[in-house]
Amino acid sequence: MKKSTIVGLLLCVVLAMPVFAQSDSQSSTSQSAPATATPAATRTDTATGKEPLQPETREGFWGRVNPFARKKYVQRQTQPIRDRINELDELTAANTKQIKDVDARAQQGIQLASAKASEADQHAVEAGNKAQAAQQTADQAHSRISTVEQVVGNIDQYQPSTQTEILFKPGQTVLSKNAKEALDEMATPLKDQRGYVVEVQGFASGNGQVAISNSQKMAESVVRYLVLNHDIPVYRIYLVGMGNAPLPAAASDDSKPKKRINGGRVEVSLLKNNLEQLATTGSTANQQQQK
Numbered sequence: 307m308k309k310s311t312i313v314g315l316l317l318c319v320v321l322a323m324p325v326f327a328q329s330d331s332q333s334s335t336s337q338s339a340p341a342t343a344t345p346a347a348t349r350t351d352t353a354t355g356k357e358p359l360q361p362e363t364r365e366g367f368w369g370r371v372n373p374f375a376r377k378k379y380v381q382r383q384t385q386p387i388r389d390r391i392n393e394l395d396e397l398t399a400a401n402t403k404q405i406k407d408v409d410a411r412a413q414q415g416i417q418l419a420s421a422k423a424s425e426a427d428q429h430a431v432e433a434g435n436k437a438q439a440a441q442q443t444a445d446q447a448h449s450r451i452s453t454v455e456q457v458v459g460n461i462d463q464y465q466p467s468t469q470t471e472i473l474f475k476p477g478q479t480v481l482s483k484n485a486k487e488a489l490d491e492m493a494t495p496l497k498d499q500r501g502y503v504v505e506v507q508g509f510a511s512g513n514g515q516v517a518i519s520n521s522q523k524m525a526e527s528v529v530r531y532l533v534l535n536h537d538i539p540v541y542r543i544y545l546v547g548m549g550n551a552p553l554p555a556a557a558s559d560d561s562k563p564k565k566r567i568n569g570g571r572v573e574v575s576l577l578k579n580n581l582e583q584l585a586t587t588g589s590t591a592n593q594q595q596q597k
Contacts, residue, residue, distance in 0.1 A: 356390075464503060464577035468492055472528060474570030476511065479523045481531055489528065492576060493536040504532065504543045505575040512550055522547030524570045 470492045472485045481489070496502060508525030510517045525545045532538045 356393075464579050467502070467576040467578045469576070470574040472524075472572040472574060474524050474572070476569045477520075478570065479520070479527050481527055485528075486531065489531055489574065490536075492574065493532055493538060496536065496538060496576075502542065502576060502578045504538060505573075505577060506543060506545045507573045507575075508545075508547045509551065509571045509573070510547075510549060511569055514549075518547050518549035520570060521549050521572075524572050528572050528574060 470488050472481070472488060506525045506528050508521030508523075508528075510520035510524065512520065522545075525547055529540075529543050529545050532543065533540055
């Protein structure tokens with residue numbers, strides 16, 4: 307009887323020891339829990355802004371690992387860790403979203419800046435083309451002004467262009483067929499031209515006033531043909547009856563003396579200034595501007 311009682315007491319002590327050990331661990335957890343349950347000051351050196359989890363310093367009756375720990379006890383011990391892991395996942399997701407938003411805004415800003423740069427380059431190219439066109443127009447205007455100044459300076463300076471010789475038989479004042487063909491060849495290109503004059507000089511054999519009158523009549527027949535058949539204005543023709551004045555020597559043989567003629571002769575000289583050149587230059591400049 308006594309042995310059974312002793313055995314029963316020992317069995318009760320063995321069974322009670324895990325209960326006391328678990329209660330001891332619970333009390334240590336409860337003692338450490340207030341330290342973590344109380345809200346701590348927000349920290350900036352941690353991801354969650356909270357104090358890091360501290361390891362449990364009190365070991366209890368069974369040490370750090372309780373062989374008789376129950377499921378709820380283990381869950382209570384691991385719950386703070388799960389909470390911190392969930393918070394870290396949320397922070398990671400939020401940071402990832404913010405990084406994507408910042409990257410999207412950066413890409414949008416880069417594309418906008420690139421578009422603005424391309425537009426600025428296009429404007430710069432257009433401005434360069436306009437500047438080049440303006441410079442070209444200015445150069446053309448300067449060239450035209452220089453041409454106009456030169457023409458105006460030489461407006462009364464006529465230079466010999468072509469010369470035609472009309473021969474008459476003694477006592478004759480009527481133009482021959484060859485004379486008309488020579489005048490046609492010289493006067494046909496003068497249609498719609500400007501800046502020219504026609505000098506007609508008549509020479510006749512004989513003496514005194516008779517020779518002057520004959521040379522005047524031959525020159526008048528040439529002028530009449532040019533006015534009636536080629537519509538050359540009278541104000542562009544200068545007529546001179548030279549009588550029996552000596553004819554000028556040929557340009558290629560200046561050493562020979564001037565000689566008088568037998569019969570009649572009319573020298574028709576075409577003289578031009580630079581007015582026609584000015585008109586040609588102006589039309590060319592207008593064509594270039596239209597292009």
